[in-house]
Amino acid sequence: xxxxxxxxxxxxxxxxxxxxxxxxxxxxxxxxxxxxxxxxxxxxxxxxxxxxxxxxxxxxxxxxxxxxxxxxxxxxxxxxxxxxxxxxxxxxxxxxxxxxxxxxxxxxxxxxxxxxxxxxxxxxxxxxxxxx
Numbered sequence: 813x814x815x816x817x818x819x820x821x822x823x824x825x826x827x828x829x830x831x832x833x834x835x836x837x838x839x840x841x842x843x844x845x846x847x848x849x850x851x852x853x854x855x856x857x858x859x860x861x862x863x864x865x866x867x868x869x870x871x872x873x874x875x876x877x878x879x880x881x882x883x884x885x886x887x888x889x890x891x892x893x894x895x896x897x898x899x900x901x902x903x904x905x906x907x908x909x910x911x912x913x914x915x916x917x918x919x920x921x922x923x924x925x926x927x928x929x930x931x932x933x934x935x936x937x938x939x940x941x942x943x944x
Contacts, residue, residue, distance in 0.1 A: 813883045813936065814904040815867040822867035828857035866890050867900055875907065875914040880932060905936040908944030915940075 814822055836844060836851040843849050862868075869883045883902070890898045907915045915938050917924075924930045 813869045813880075813887060813902045814906060815887060815900045815902050817901060817903050818864075818867070820864045820867070822863055822865060824861050824863045826859045826861075828859075829855075831856045866898055869902075875911045875918070877918055877932065880905070880918050884935070902936055904939050906939045906941055906944070909940060909942055912938075912940050 816822075832855045834853050834855065839845050843851065866887070869887050871879060871883060873879045887900045887902045890900055892898055905915055905919065918932050919934060919936060919938055921930050922933050
């Protein structure tokens with residue numbers, strides 16, 4: 813779960829140089845000519861790190877209504893050193909393809925349990941990331 817509404821973000825990506833793709837495919841190259849091996853590579857400089865880490869909560873627990881609500885509560889009740897609340901509001905739920913159906917059931921159904929109002933309806937935007 814992420815909070816992406818403020819100017820500070822939970823993650824920082826720093827790009828020092830643009831990616832440069834290179835290839836060795838010329839038959840005048842010994843490796844290509846003698847071994848029939850073509851080489852491809854990339855040169856890139858950058859870094860990735862945490863910004864305001866309190867704006868991200870991760871869990872390996874099953875995606876259930878109770879666990880979703882617990883993650884929201886964890887973010888919403890975080891306090892700074894003096895005891896004042898940070899005021900973080902979760903905005904995005906990030907899941908892999910195997911949890912997409914469970915996430916949609918939590919976030920996208922207006923009614924649950926045969927007609928009861930869903931308190932989690934549209935409380936976060938769903939992001940499905942194939943690499944999770």
